[in-house]
Amino acid sequence: MRKFIKNIIFFSLIIVAYLGINFLINLYFIETHKDKLSHTTIVMGDSHAQKLFYSKLISKNTRNIAQSAEPYIITYYKLKKILESNTIDTLIIAFCHHNISGFNDIKFIDKTWSFEMMERSYPLTGHLLYSNEYPVDRIGYLGTIIEEMCYYPHNTHGRYIGKYSNWNNEEMKKDAKDATWRHFYYKKKNAGISDLSVGYLKKMVQLTKEHNINLVLMTPPVHKSYFDLIPQNFKDEFNKLKNEFESQEIPVFDDSQYHYPDTLFLNSDHLNKKGSKIYSLRVRKQLQSIQ
């Protein structure tokens, strides 16, 4: 038995050393990595920002780095990372009802989302593995970090910089019930307000103040069938936050109920490519109005 354990330990030590060296090399790559954006207006958020803000139509200095399903915790750490090596003049953050829903709190736990979130953001949120900042599937995250950091040295860590992406469709996907169930309910119960998401949004507000960035919160349009199914507690909290931000002189453009015909919708909560182009021109005017 002693010989077996000695052999296993010695054999494993070589593997651990191999993995450890790769980890250190990759850590060095992550620490020294800089996200050079060369744009002064940045759009951040989840699919609502990714699909709706066609940056080229907003201004030539605008870049959309939003990613689908991105919770505010990732947006916050992404912003922090970007500010290390970029000077931003204006920051647009998509601020929608579902962004403050408790369903965001399960993005690092529920397998539907967690692996994608971890794989995308481990250079930014790797510390969640040992902190109690956010609910995390620690074993799953450990696996992701071992896989991404320890197997071999590489300089392509994380996939947290997104871009505008949308397409046209023949007919709007009428999925309001499914979409609202996904966004506002968890295990068949109202998901409640996510204090964590609200907290990260407020942290982003603070961060933009510290860096003298003009923050603009934008609520892109959703289909009436979707809006009507948003539970009241989310509407109330959204309005409360909206008033709070406006009182701090942060512009909030709430277009959630702005009417667009069905032909411009991809599904109940996103405009399609054609719709996004029209909406982006509206955003352009809105931005001009505050400059």
Next chain:
Amino acid sequence: MLFNSIEFAIFLPIVFLLYWFATNKNLKVQNALIVLASYTFYGWWDYRFLSLIIFSSIVDYTIGLLLKKTSVQPKRKLLLLTSIIVNIGFLGFFKYFNFFAESFADAFTLFGRHVEPTRLNIILPVGISFYTFQTLSYTIDVYKKKLEPTKDVMAFFAFVSFFPQLVAGPIERATNLLPQFYKKRKFDFGQATDGMRQILWGLFKKIVIADNAATIVNEIFSNYDTLPGSTLILGAVFFAFQIYGDFSGYSDIAIGTARLFGFNLMRNFAFPYFSRDIAEFWRRWHISLSTWFRDYVYIPLGGSKGSIGMKIRNTFIIFIVSGFWHGANWTFIVWGGLNALYFLPLLLAKRNRKNTDNPAEGRILPTFREFIGILSTFGLTVLAWIFFRAESLVHALDYINRIFSASFFEAPKSIQWDLVPALVVFIIVEWAQRGKQHALELTGVKISKPFRWAIYYAIIIAIIYFRGEPQEFIYFQF
């Protein structure tokens, strides 16, 4: 908990250390640890279904004791029947209810009456087909007086739930596994190191061969209607490697893990794709299930004795039941029936036990005749696998129809050829080691330690660099 998961990588050393250092002085405590570890292993997936395993264990343990107490034959039969009804009842309810409900509804439709079937919205408890067969083997053997019923409740519960083979086999016989829980296990260095090698090879088969093949196979089977016949045939060949790598990989990890704890599980795969005829294939593929059906279904039915009609009937019964065991779908039944058709000519011509030795015994390469036998057996198996993999009979038949079309001669599309070198190495290693229990068995081979370790590290590096997109073990769904 999956064998190829980080959870298992943490779980296994903890259980190993507790087993050999904290509980090794008391057999009952050691068995209790196995039960606890096994329930943790299973409950990691879904703790609610633990109640099924516990209930099944209680029923068969009690029936075993009652069988010993009575010698009245009708009463003994009733006890056996109770065990069969409970175990097959669970299996039938969770696995086959929807299939039968839908099939009856379809049958009514044939007679012009539309019936809306009642469907159950339930998930299949992982491993139910495996552990119900294992507990049944206990009751049947006790009934047949081949085995003394146990009074040791902890040993029995450990036998039913033994975590290395709980969810995907090998399906152990009570006569082989249960007595191993009665006696103190001794750590054996040779057995443990060979177990580790078997685990390593199992992981290679699963992560490199099966998972990579799965990506190609899924792509081809999903888009079969747009691909040429040449691609479809390759898709079926890759599936043959996927299912072999996946299932035999799982068995290797299970057997290797059990050996770390001083247990010997039965062999489940014996390099089946080197078989020279279908009968040999079925002696080498999923051995624990084939022999279970042979001993508990085929032989009681009369086996290969009796008239030609009886032989045909028994062969079809065993293969179709075996197919149906895999899943509640007509595709599995046809897969079983097709294998029966392959097997029957050999049985009727009394050539089914012709190839009982290892292929190319004592030689490096097979003879031309053996090579043709291996190739044709593999071809027949691949054809049958199409039914096994397809979503429905229509899917399978259309897939086959498209293979044998003019597009067969077109260049294959959508194939990731990078798996091919790994497959070639894999086949060479397996061929070279075909006389051994597993492909990494080094008994009788003198290799210096640095060279041996270099081989292990090379396999680990291959697993890291050539790993496929993680897929669940196929046999979990059975």
